[in-house]
Amino acid sequence: MAKVLIPYYSAYGHIYEMAKAVAEGAKQVDGTEVKIVKVPEFNAVKEAMSGQDAYVQAQGNQEDIPEATHDDLRWADAIIWGIPTRYGSMPAQMKQYLDSAGGLWANGELEGKATAIFTSSGSVHGGQETTIITSLIPLLHFGLIFVGLPYGENPEQLTTDGIGGSPYGASTIAGPDGSASPDARDITMAGRLGARVAKIASKLTN
Numbered sequence: 056m057a058k059v060l061i062p063y064y065s066a067y068g069h070i071y072e073m074a075k076a077v078a079e080g081a082k083q084v085d086g087t088e089v090k091i092v093k094v095p096e097f098n099a100v101k102e103a104m105s106g107q108d109a110y111v112q113a114q115g116n117q118e119d120i121p122e123a124t125h126d127d128l129r130w131a132d133a134i135i136w137g138i139p140t141r142y143g144s145m146p147a148q149m150k151q152y153l154d155s156a157g158g159l160w161a162n163g164e165l166e167g168k169a170t171a172i173f174t175s176s177g178s179v180h181g182g183q184e185t186t187i188i189t190s191l192i193p194l195l196h197f198g199l200i201f202v203g204l205p206y207g208e209n210p211e212q213l214t215t216d217g218i219g220g221s222p223y224g225a226s227t228i229a230g231p232d233g234s235a236s237p238d239a240r241d242i243t244m245a246g247r248l249g250a251r252v253a254k255i256a257s258k259l260t261n
């Protein structure tokens with residue numbers, strides 16, 4: 056029995072779609088409890104994007120998702136982060152949430168929990184791997200135990216097609232104008248990441 060938290064940030068909905076797929080995969084593991092939460096948006100971004108239909112619509116779709124709190128992190132046995140690429144690394148909204156959790160770091164409250172990352176980028180080489188690898192650095196400071204997405208369980212990765220997925224984590228490609236949807240293979244791999252973390256978390260906690 057493991058409690059899996061999926062905190063994410065999604066301006067245009069791609070990471071949100073992936074978060075739901077990760078959650079579905081985690082739920083396939085018996086006894087797993089899953090909670091999806093969104094990290095707080097900046098007011099400045101809300102204002103700047105208020106005239107952008109794609110942003111407004113995607114935010115509307117996420118209206119019912121609760122905002123991430125520090126108690127969510129305490130509640131979880133495992134944390135799977137949904138982090139889109141911003142200049143090859145994590146968005147400030149996600150960094151702000153992590154930075155605000157310094158008290159948990161100081162008390163070692165997240166040490167020993169399983170963790171994983173899924174991401175999204177505009178283009179194939181826009182920084183999927185760098186986003187996951189650089190996001191891992193603060194997670195290691197928190198004492199989280201990183202779980203990747205191995206080739207053996209994810210043969211879809213062995214392709215020259217423009218899809219997501221890497222040994223570092225699940226991912227998808229939003230397209231340069233954001234109009235692409237996650238490929239079915241991206242959704243499948245996201246589900247497997249959720250299941251893998253749930254299984255490992257259940258072993259770590261029992």
Ligand SMILES: Cc1cc2nc3c(=O)[nH]c(=O)nc-3n(C[C@H](O)[C@H](O)[C@H](O)COP(=O)(O)O)c2cc1C
Nearest residue numbers: 065066067068069070139142143175176177178181
């Ligand atoms: C400020 C900003 C910076 C971005 N930087 C990159 C980048 O470095 N590489 C890339 O491929 N896409 C980049 N993108 C595109 C986002 O990664 C893309 O919109 C996101 O993955 C879509 O996920 P979402 O729909 O969940 O927001 C950037 C987007 C914004 C708004």
